[in-house]
Amino acid sequence: MSGLKGGIASVILFCNILVVFSAMMPFALVKLLVPLPFVRRTMDRVLNALAQSWIAINGWWIALMQRVTWRVTGLEPLRDKDWYLVSSNHQTWVDILVLQKVFAGRIPFLKFFLKRELMYVPFMGLAWWALDFPFMRRSGGGRSFAKDLAATRKSCERFRMIPTSVINFLEGTRLTAAKHAAQNSPYRHLLKPKVGGLAMALAVMGDRFNSYLDVTIVYPKGVPRFWDLLCGRMEEVVVRVCEVKIPQALVTGSYDADADYRRQLQDWIQQMWVEKDGYIAEVLANTPNRSPAIS
8 A cells, every 4th residue: 555655646746846847947948048137036936936836736745645743843933034044954855845845935945055066957957046046066176165155155146135045954964874873973863064065155145144943853753765755654753943043253254264263163053963962862762662764
């Protein structure tokens, strides 16, 4: 039965992607070929409406396939007219759909930092560009943080004019037991945070962000794989959102040139990471009959 559910959900998801992204292409091309402000604004409204419909349909088929208990806190003070810097722990590809569902209509559409190379992925690259996803160059090969910053700042220019939510997974990758062991992570349920991407976002838009949203996602019955979600085997999701004021020193400092700034940023994140790790442990400890993973 779960395999049948998975097949049906896969078809719905594929059709959702095909229809919505096909509908986006004409508007994305107009936005690309006619770079006039009033044209871009009109195209942006249509493109964002299509993206929101994609999220809504995903929420519909998730609810159709399974009864999920959602325990979400911290959304009440949020506004879709503000600017937010968002970060979350990362365990599974399911996290992205969870974040989109939880924040839909609460804050501006989530923008993920993407590697610049992804801009050239057929169709998807144009869709991400059309939705104003910021493309980042990665330091390396002789590139400096300053050059990366200049390229990223250009990618984010429009975000200073319209309310925006920028999300960054500080762990840099999904948590697995192997990665946790390889890092010798000091946290029980998290990988070590990497603050370079966060520093980049603060340097580009720090003075625009109203606050930092520290998001913790917990799957008390076991971390689901994407196939588990499709098959209707995700039972419960706990999402805690903590709105945190960004210290002024982290808005005005320089990550590249100031060792004290780097230390302050790392200390700020590590304090939240310690608290986040403890919260995850508390949720899991209070979950009866929990399993370490869904299989």
